Amino acid sequence: MKVSKDIENLIPYIPGKPISETKRELGLEKVIKLASNENPLGISPRAKQAMQDCLEDINLYPDGSCFELKEKLSKIVDLGPEWISFGNGSNEILDILIRIYCEPGDSILTSKSAFIVYKLCAQAIGVKTVETPLTPEYGIDISAMTDFVQNSWTDKHKLIFIPNPNNPTGTYLNKTEMEKLLDVAGNREDLLIVFDEAYNEFVRAEDCPDTLGYLKKYNNVVLIRTLSKVYGLAGLRVGYILAQPQVIDYFNRVRNPFNVNSLAQVGAMAALDDKDFLKRSQKIVWEGLDYFYEALEKLGYPYVKSQGNFVLFDTKGDAKVIAQELLKKGVIVRPVGGYGFPHHLRMSVGLPEENKAAIEALSSL
Numbered sequence: 482m483k484v485s486k487d488i489e490n491l492i493p494y495i496p497g498k499p500i501s502e503t504k505r506e507l508g509l510e511k512v513i514k515l516a517s518n519e520n521p522l523g524i525s526p527r528a529k530q531a532m533q534d535c536l537e538d539i540n541l542y543p544d545g546s547c548f549e550l551k552e553k554l555s556k557i558v559d560l561g562p563e564w565i566s567f568g569n570g571s572n573e574i575l576d577i578l579i580r581i582y583c584e585p586g587d588s589i590l591t592s593k594s595a596f597i598v599y600k601l602c603a604q605a606i607g608v609k610t611v612e613t614p615l616t617p618e619y620g621i622d623i624s625a626m627t628d629f630v631q632n633s634w635t636d637k638h639k640l641i642f643i644p645n646p647n648n649p650t651g652t653y654l655n656k657t658e659m660e661k662l663l664d665v666a667g668n669r670e671d672l673l674i675v676f677d678e679a680y681n682e683f684v685r686a687e688d689c690p691d692t693l694g695y696l697k698k699y700n701n702v703v704l705i706r707t708l709s710k711v712y713g714l715a716g717l718r719v720g721y722i723l724a725q726p727q728v729i730d731y732f733n734r735v736r737n738p739f740n741v742n743s744l745a746q747v748g749a750m751a752a753l754d755d756k757d758f759l760k761r762s763q764k765i766v767w768e769g770l771d772y773f774y775e776a777l778e779k780l781g782y783p784y785v786k787s788q789g790n791f792v793l794f795d796t797k798g799d800a801k802v803i804a805q806e807l808l809k810k811g812v813i814v815r816p817v818g819g820y821g822f823p824h825h826l827r828m829s830v831g832l833p834e835e836n837k838a839a840i841e842a843l844s845s846l
């Protein structure tokens with residue numbers, strides 16, 4: 482049966498290469514994966530215990546409203562439960578938002594080289610993606626974005642997606658830049674501004690805004706966060722959305738009734754309680770990034786300073802070939818040609834010995 486042109490042309494998201502597949506294909510015994518921004522420390526021991534204890538009850542359907550998890554998060558973010566909902570990873574939330582607010586022929590606005598999932602979810606339902614250019618420093622060009630909203634916004638444009646910090650660049654928007662956009666786009670009836678804050682907990686820059694404060698000040702701001710990165714629960718699939726109760730109400734109508742499974746709910750609750758694991762995860766990433774910066778500098782590879790748990794660097798060659806060479810040495814990194822960077826690689830921070838092995842592999846090329 483025939484499908485739409487958009488579906489026909491849809492190129493699926495390419496995930497990082499799995500360790501097992503790499504071992505099998507290349508006959509390697511030891512493989513280090515620094516390709517998917519995963520937490521090298523694993524998961525919180527408290528989350529693990531909570532999930533083990535929950536296995537007994539897995540015959541029961543989960544709580545479709547995530548009541549207890551919502552209560553817990555409500556205290557952490559200081560917002561009523563009517564401002565909160567959850568998704569099967571934040572990916573699902575992005576997808577649902579587009580399905581709620583856009584019809585075929587509509588458009589979303591984001592930046593060039595922004596997280597590619599926005600565009601893929603849009604294309605799947607016949608929605609176009611408008612992209613503003615990057616700044617020479619690989620950042621989102623807030624002037625270009627503000628100009629677009631001011632001068633080119635039509636009733637076909639619906640949502641703005643801002644990954645802050647962005648993946649794969651690691652760049653962020655500071656308070657001044659963010660407020661420049663909000664001055665123009667905030668509190669408008671004809672658009673929502675979605676801040677995708679998957680790497681929120683890794684930000685070290687002091688001028689990065691506290692976006693929670695924007696939620697009450699601007700009624701069209703939406704925040705999306707995840708338990709996949711700093712909390713290490715990528716395989717469990719839990720993300721959350723913070724927004725005006727009206728947005729949450731629409732979101733709850735459209736999502737599947739049991740979109741967050743029972744293990745994910747108890748695992749997320751325990752993870753949110755484990756401040757020690759959070760701190761250790763931040764520390765290992767910050768130290769790893771500093772190590773990468775120094776090593777990349779020595780090797781003569783220009784890099785982009787990152788507020789995430791990964792670094793984008795310029796190999797000054799064909800990054801795909803270099804990634805393949807690294808693969809043969811048992812190191813999986815992420816080529817980012819699909820983001821318009823054919824010469825760059827994205828490398829996640831691993832354990833100190835993994836970071837060292839990756840840099841050694843790079844130096845030996």
Ligand SMILES: *Cc1c(COP(=O)(O)O)cnc(C)c1O
Pocket residue numbers: 518569570571572573596644646647648677679706707708709715718719720
């Ligand atoms: C990793 C990532 C996500 C989503 O992850 P989930 O596992 O689906 O929660 C969202 N946005 C960005 C920018 C990411 O890098």
